[in-house]
Amino acid sequence: MNHAQLTALGRALRVLGEHGEKLTADTPDDTLHEVRGDLMRALDQLAEAVSGQKPTTRCKEHPYGPVEESAPDLCLFCETRRRKARRSQISGDRGGAAAGTEAEEAPVLSRYGTREHRPRPQQRWIPEMWNGRVWQLCGTPRHDRREADLYLAAQRRRPDAAMAYRLIHEFTDYEVVRVWGTPVQVDVEPMGGV
Numbered sequence: 001m002n003h004a005q006l007t008a009l010g011r012a013l014r015v016l017g018e019h020g021e022k023l024t025a026d027t028p029d030d031t032l033h034e035v036r037g038d039l040m041r042a043l044d045q046l047a048e049a050v051s052g053q054k055p056t057t058r059c060k061e062h063p064y065g066p067v068e069e070s071a072p073d074l075c076l077f078c079e080t081r082r083r084k085a086r087r088s089q090i091s092g093d094r095g096g097a098a099a100g101t102e103a104e105e106a107p108v109l110s111r112y113g114t115r116e117h118r119p120r121p122q123q124r125w126i127p128e129m130w131n132g133r134v135w136q137l138c139g140t141p142r143h144d145r146r147e148a149d150l151y152l153a154a155q156r157r158r159p160d161a162a163m164a165y166r167l168i169h170e171f172t173d174y175e176v177v178r179v180w181g182t183p184v185q186v187d188v189e190p191m192g193g194v
Helices: 003-022 029-049 076-091 096-105 145-157
Strands: 124-130 135-137 164-170 174-181
Touching (some): 003 029, 124 145, 145 174
Antiparallel strands (some): 124 135, 164 174
């Protein structure tokens, strides 16, 4: 919706609000026809302003994805991810029951302990961009480094690319893996605030 459409729609809705305040039990028919005409104009402006189809889910990540009726946000993709997370909590790690029985039959001793004694590490690759003052997140954290590298390569090819990008590996601690470009401190005010 562009600014002109937004302004026209807002004006039409304000006119309808004024009509609503004036309605009483003995409102004449000519006023009701005027209200009907203003309502039709507002609906026409709203129809012009809506550019895409109606989202099928309430999910911000997958608004046009497949529908799962039992999901709170109606999104099949997110509900599948939640179910997988619940299953992995119940069965332990990704291997399920088979991996657990093998580990019980032949435990491997090491000075760091067995795998079941330590929490399963979660790692993410976080893409960040330099905005002139600080590093800021520039996309969804990825669980695959190759996917994060491809995402940053696409960001660098954009016409409105930032002056620098970096990829952070989140594991137990943060480690800067790679930096593209040179982050330069940019003053917010022109001419240094003179």
